[in-house]
Amino acid sequence: MNQQKTEKLRFRPRARIIRTIGDQLISGPEAAVIELVKNSYDADASYVTVKFVPPLIPGAGSIVVQDDGHGMALEDIQEKWMEPATTAKVNxxxxxxxxxxxxxxxxxxxxxxxxxxxxxxxYSISERKGQRNEVLIPDLDWSIFSAEAYLDTIAIDYSVGETEARVRTH
Ligand SMILES: Nc1ncnc2c1ncn2[C@@H]1O[C@H](COP(=O)(O)OP(=O)(O)O)[C@@H](O)[C@H]1O
Ligand SMILES: [Mg+2]
Incomplete structure (x- = not known):
């Protein structure tokens, strides 16, 4: 090169990286459940339930993972849950x-x-500074991360508000 010009290149992840680090790299469903249970433990939950709602066939039924931990306020969802490779538990x-x-x-x-x-x-209920809030992401369709889209163009619907709701204690 005759003329040296220093420029910067930046990574721009495709949305499918979420699937790569999520379901594609995880060994199986058991390991997936364990990851969610570990999160409940880290959130100081006294219990976590894993409920299988039949029929457990593709397109029907559901698996409900519920805990009574500290939950996530909207800022936690924004700054931790929505950040791949969050450093929330590093320091x-x-x-x-x-x-x-x-x-x-x-x-x-x-x-x-x-x-x-x-x-x-x-669905997350949290209490911060005496304020009890709930946040709901009603429907996150993982297939939106499979398309050609770039990760920074993906947007997810949510609602937030004050609540009286409490997590059932077992
Ligand atoms: N059950 C939960 N209760 C409260 N916060 C949670 C829960 N699950 C996930 N989170 C939040 O989402 C973040 C991302 O979780 P995860 O992808 O498992 O990464 P890590 O546990 O290594 O931080 C956690 O750091 C935590 O802040
Ligand atoms: Mg975790």
Missing amino acids: NRRSPSKNRVMMGSKGIGRFAAAKLGARMSL
Whole structure:
């Protein structure tokens, strides 16, 4: 090269990277459930239930994973759940109230949910500074991550509001 010009190149992930690190790299459905249960443990849950709602055939039925942990406020969903490779558990290795050694660290476990079903919904109740809120992502269709789209163009519908709801304790 005669004329040297320094420019920057940037990575721009395709949306399908979510499927690659989620359902394609995860070994099986058992490992996928374990990732979700580990997240409940890290969230200081006292229990986590895994409920199978038949018929468990493609296109019907569901698997419901529910815990009574600290949940996610909208900021947590935005800054942790929506960030692939989130560093949420990298610097802080202890859970907030029960001081558990965190099981997660890589910031990719939740994407294993794509191994368990074609679609998912996320419902989270959280209490922060006395304010009790619920956030709902009603329908996340994992197939939107399979197309040619770039990851930064994918948008997901949600609703948020105050709530009186409490998670059932067992
Ligand atoms: N059941 C849950 N309760 C509260 N927060 C959760 C739950 N599941 C996931 N999260 C949040 O989503 C983030 C991403 O989860 P995950 O992909 O498993 O990565 P990691 O556990 O390695 O941080 C977690 O760091 C946590 O902040
Ligand atoms: Mg995890």
